[in-house]
Each structure stands twice: as structure tokens, then as C-alpha cells.
Amino acid sequence: MAYAVEAADTSVGPGLSPPVNAVVDILVKRVEDEIVRHRVAAARGADGAAMA
Numbered sequence: 877m878a879y880a881v882e883a884a885d886t887s888v889g890p891g892l893s894p895p896v897n898a899v900v901d902i903l904v905k906r907v908e909d910e911i912v913r914h915r916v917a918a919a920r921g922a923d924g925a926a927m928a
Contacts, residue, residue: 877910879903 881896881903892900 879907
């Protein structure tokens with residue numbers, strides 16, 4: 877899985893542009909959810925293998 881933010885302006889500046897700043901929290905939440913989902917799936921796979 878890959879997540880990307882397309883840059884409209886790569887000049888040096890004080891921080892994130894307003895459009896990027898507006899989606900940072902949403903993107904972080906999606907990445908966190910993806911990590912948790914994979915950890916849970918891996919744990920279930922490990923449990924299943926141990927029980928077999």
C-alpha cells in the first residue's frame with residue numbers, strides 16, 4: 877500500500893500548504909488503521925498456525 881500527497885509547490889516556505897495541512901490528519905488516520913488491520917491479521921494468522 878502506498879499513500880502520497882502530490883506537491884503543487886516545492887519552494888522553501890514556513891510549513892505545509894493549506895490544502896496539504898487539511899488532509900494530514902485524515903491520511904495519518906488511514907495509515908494507522910492500515911497498520912492495525914495488518915497487525916490483527918498477522919496475529920490471527922500466527923494464532924491459527926499455532927493451533928493447527
